[in-house]
Amino acid sequence: NAGVTQTPKFQVLKTGQSMTLQCAQDMNHEYMSWYRQDPGMGLRLIHYSVGAGITDQGEVPNGYNVSRSTTEDFPLRLLSAAPSQTSVYFCASSFKSNQPQHFGDGTRLSIL
């Protein structure tokens, strides 16, 4: 089983560039979410989705967009990258929001 797959694993961007972080799950989970992890700050929720066509903001949504056109995919878009968005990004999924989360192995993003 693939579980939660994130691509790319590493990415370097220049300030102002845009890109999309991909996340796919093969477990038919309804709930999906994006977190960023910075040293000493733990995981912070960016956006989440409770099902296809439904998304909402988390704790730190500014500078990020999401969409959920299918159950399997939940891409995260950076519209105009800023150095403050340098971080490790994790995607997670579960059947429902109040159940254990399955995480991908992250995308390490550096903005120069």
Next chain:
Amino acid sequence: SQKIEQNSEALNIQEGKTATLTCNYTNYSPAYLQWYRQDPGRGPVFLLLIRENEKEKRKERLKVTFDTTLKQSLFHITASQPADSATYLCALPASNDYKLSFGAGTTVTVRA
């Protein structure tokens, strides 16, 4: 929003001893609390979930307690092994049950 505090220091213990980690939260009491393990360069992996009406939960050498009066969860690793060395995260729902908040984590190192 919920504030979560875990042991701020890293925990270094001798193999065979018990490691005890704390997770304290403020504001309202959550319906459940989760614990995750994270290894370097990997995404968090779910370990245990304990609900507000459960005082204690066990899984092999792991034990979690949940004291809603103290607003605290304790996570114990008994008969610790070097393979238990990792960062352990506690997580609980924010005011909105769709949002999961994480502590910054406690890094445990078990010496052989």
